[in-house]
Amino acid sequence: MTTQQQETQDAGCARYVYRLRVSATAEKLLTGEWGRCRWIWNECVARSKKAFADGEMCGPARLDTMLTEARAGNAWLREGSSVPQQQVIRDFGRSRAKALKDIKAGLPMRQRVGMPGRKKLKGSRPSLNYTRRGFRLKEGRLRLAGGISLTVVWSRQLPVDPSSVRVFRDSVGHWYASFVLPAEVQPLPRTGAVIGIDWGVKELATTTSDAHDLPHPQHG
Numbered sequence: 001m002t003t004q005q006q007e008t009q010d011a012g013c014a015r016y017v018y019r020l021r022v023s024a025t026a027e028k029l030l031t032g033e034w035g036r037c038r039w040i041w042n043e044c045v046a047r048s049k050k051a052f053a054d055g056e057m058c059g060p061a062r063l064d065t066m067l068t069e070a071r072a073g074n075a076w077l078r079e080g081s082s083v084p085q086q087q088v089i090r091d092f093g094r095s096r097a098k099a100l101k102d103i104k105a106g107l108p109m110r111q112r113v114g115m116p117g118r119k120k121l122k123g124s125r126p127s128l129n130y131t132r133r134g135f136r137l138k139e140g141r142l143r144l145a146g147g148i149s150l151t152v153v154w155s156r157q158l159p160v161d162p163s164s165v166r167v168f169r170d171s172v173g174h175w176y177a178s179f180v181l182p183a184e185v186q187p188l189p190r191t192g193a194v195i196g197i198d199w200g201v202k203e204l205a206t207t208t209s210d211a212h213d214l215p216h217p218q219h220g
Helices: 024-053 060-073 082-105
Strands: 004-007 013-021 127-131 135-138 141-144 148-152 164-169 175-182 197-199 203-207
Touching: 024 060, 024 082, 024 127, 024 148, 060 082, 082 127, 141 164, 148 175
Parallel strands: none
Antiparallel strands: 004 013, 013 148, 013 175, 127 164, 135 141, 141 148, 164 175, 197 203
């Protein structure tokens, strides 16, 4: 697979996405980890709704306390790594904060980000986030906290050490690893030259420069 490089929302960062080869054992561990993270997300949704009904605050600190208590009282949660579980709370907090911001700004319903809802067993794709202390790269393999070892299909080498990784499964069952790397932004020098572009049918792109016109390759 060709590596996909794309800018993230954070300036100065880039993502490198690689296909993973996942054994039956590793997939069982990943889906088990996702099941625990999904439970934590749904618990955050429930706690958030209850706090709203009671007129109380429900910030990340309160949810962190909830996670600590949940891990202490549930052995099956402790079987998983705390790293992706903590990241679930961070993701939930950001999603909820964005929804509240849109409500406070008075945006129309069609433009608002909805409040985070429950993740169902069917219909929600596994997605696990690991910070630097939750993974490492060794001998070309991605080793996640919890003893999960994955084979990465390296289409090219990472230029620097990644700061985090997201392991996810797509709609057809393929697994991928998305690494976040610091990237140096180098803006191009200003030349003062300008060009206008008009997208069409016969001419895919007609510009103000005849040398840059792009004819449609399949127009008949």
